[in-house]
Amino acid sequence: MMRRVFLIVILLVAVLAVPEYTANPSGEGDGTEEFVCGGACHGDPGLSAESLAQLTITPDRSETYVGGPLSVTVTAQDMQLSDRKLAGLFLLTSTHGVGDTPQADGWTILSDGAGGSGNYVEQRVTSSDGSASVTWALRAPSVEGDYRLITAIHHGGDASARMAVDEVGVLITVGPVPENLPQISAEWAPPTKTLVGKEMVLSVPASNSTSVSLEWTSRGAEGSVVMTQQGDAWVGSLPTALSATEIQYRVVMTNEIFVESSAWITLSVEQQDILPNAWAFRFQSIAIMFVSLALCITLNRRFGRPAKAGTSEIKSTFNQPSTIPMAPVQQVVQGIDMADPRRPLSWSDEQWVHYGEDYLKGLGGGV
Amino acid sequence: MVEAGTFHAVAVELTVGSFLLATTATLLRAMMALYPRLGDKFSTSMATGLDGASLCGVIFGLLVVPFTIITGNLAADGGNSMTANKILLSGLCTGLWLGFLHGRLTLGIGLWNSKKLVILQSLIALFACQVVLMLSSIGGTLSRGETLTDLIGLPHLENSPDVGMTGSVLMFLFSSIALVTVLFMQPKSKRIVDE
Known part of the structure; x- marks a missing residue:
């Protein structure tokens, strides 16, 4: 009887010891995530506590055309963050939990502003005003109509997983393509990530264009590069970054009637991880292996030595003349x-x- | 094309699994040796089986370690301080398990009759297993940005010592001399007969 009671008590304690909220304290990583975050981040959104975050979603235009460009900036502020100061921002089309990503509605995310092309971006909030901001560059769906884009945020704070949603969002009208409008092929995937010191050459398959240029901006500096036509594509290079930074760029296409540009795309320039003196560490590793092996062998031999072979035994033997062999x-x-x-x-x-x-x-x- | 990272994941699972098996078997066998009352409840074949399991676990783990290290090197894109710590801990892990294996092979199955040796082998296995877990933890941090050891607040080992090439070569030379001295100049222990 007592054993059963003891077992039940143990089980109850085990159940009660499970925290109310489960989360990935280090984040889930950028990517394409539905509203429920695949059940992996904070479990079901319904389990999350309320976030005080003020969300704003700002598009660069309210109307675009089939396959046309759109930039959307999401800003969050006033959220109560954990010590890790990590916040995850979503760009969504609804809160159904399934099929609610922009991609599911036909949008193509060209850039998420962090070197990727997903609808979910995590940021470590280090700004003095405690705000987080992400700009997505999108290509409109291939079907005309009205599309709603909403945003959400989740983060940890005060020992709870927290979530806030802006379900109103913005309404974007996708209309027909104007005749003879300069356009970039839907197949084009703009580069969003490169390494420090590496030249970034862009090859843009633009049609209906008589001239194409690249406009870029980075940390207050800005410039423009004229692209040259090579076959069906227009080719040009962005400035080579000498340190880790972000470069925003867009393609500007012109013809006799129109001047059309792509959305601002973020190119993340990252420092390549290089282990200095890899061979030095390998030598150290072998040295540590030899020393630990030698130590184990010595200890084993010392403890494995028979007691009769000990020094004290030998001394006592020689102190008794009668026992001398x-x-x-x-x-x-x-x-x-x-x-x-x-x-x-x-x-x-x-x-x-x-x-x-x-x-x-x-x-x-x-x- | 299967990437090196995929092979590394498989190799890591084999390595960690083998060493965990070896550690568990060693600890159980040690408990049987240290607590005769407990040992009496189980058959001799159980004791022999646990000893064999620990031996097989260590040998298989050590056979897989080079594959794990090579695939890890190929999978690592560049490297950072955590990669450096992985290299250093790999050496410690291999050395400890080699020491464990050397002790078991040279002293024989009779080592379970010596209380001191049982405790020593168990401590070596425990420490080596801890090193294996730390290695896995660093791997998790590198690939997913987090590790289960976050739950118990273990450090991420984000810094590593850099003693330079000269210091490293000197360490290598001194350690080689130490190992040669131990192997060839130290009195060798005799195999313990199982009673």
């Missing part, structure tokens, strides 16, 4: 004739005692 010389003398005629003349008694037996055996005779 007989000298082996005596035994040898007993087995060999000192006056044996086969003994070489030049050999001393001592040599004959020690080596005589072997000598006689070498001659083929007995002792």
Whole structure:
């Protein structure tokens, strides 16, 4: 009876010990996530506590055309963050939990502002006003109509997983493509990530264009690069960054009637991780292996040594004269004739005692 | 094309699994040796089985370690301080498990009759297993940005010592001398007969 009660108590404690909220304290990582975050981030959104975050969603235009550009900036502020100061921002089309990403509605995310192309971006909030901001560059769906884009945020704070949603969002009208409008092929995937010191050459398949240029901006600096036509594509290079930074760029296409530009796309320039002196660490690793192996062997030998072979045993043996073993010389003398005629003349008694037996055996005779 | 990272994941699972098996078997066998009353409840074949399991676990784990290290190197895109710590801990892990194996092979199955040796082998296994878990934890941090050891507040080991190439070569030379001395100049232990 007592055993059962004890078992039940243990089980109850185990159940109650499970925290109310589960979360990934280090975040889930940027990517494409539905409103429920795949059940992996904060579990079901219904389990999340309320976030005080004020969300604003700002598009660069309210109307675009099929396959046309759109930039959307989402800003969150006033949220109560955990010590990690990590916040995850969503760009969504609804809060159904399934199929509510912009991609599911036909939008293509060209850039998420963090070097990727997902609808979910995590940011470590380090700004003095405690705000987080993400700009997505999108390509409109291939079907005309009105599309709603909403936003949500989730983060940890005060030992709880918290979530806020702006379900109103913005309404974007996607209309028909104007005749003879300069356009970029829907197949084009703009680069969003590169390494420091690496030249970024862009090849843009633009149609209906008589001239194409690249406009870029980075940390207050800005510029424009004229692209040259090579076959069906227009080619040009962005400035090469010498340190980790972000470059926003867009493609501006013109013809006799229109001037059209893509959405602002963020190119994340990252420092390549290089392990200095990899071989130095390998040498250290081998050294550590040798030392730990030597230590284990020494300890095993020390503890594995029989007690009778210890120093104290030897000392006690030699302190008792009666226990001193007989000298082996005596035994040898007993087995060999000192006056044996086969003994070489030049050999001393001592040599004959020690080596005589072997000598006689070498001659083929007995002792 | 299967990437090196996928092979690394498989190799890591094999390595960690083998060493965990070895550690568990060692600890259970040690408990049987240290608590005779407990040992009496189980058959001799159970004791022999646990000893064999620990031995097989260590040997298989050590066989997989080079594959794990090579795939890890190939999968690592560049490297950082955590990668450096992985390299250092890999050496410690291999050295400890080699020491464990050397002890078991040279002293024989009779080592379970010596209380001191049982405790020593168990401590080596426990420490080596801890190193394996730390290695896995760093791997998790590198690939997913978090690790289960976050739950118990273990550090991420984001910094690593850099003693330079000269210091590293000197460490290598001194450690080689130490190992050669131990292997060839130290009195060797005799195999313990199982009673």
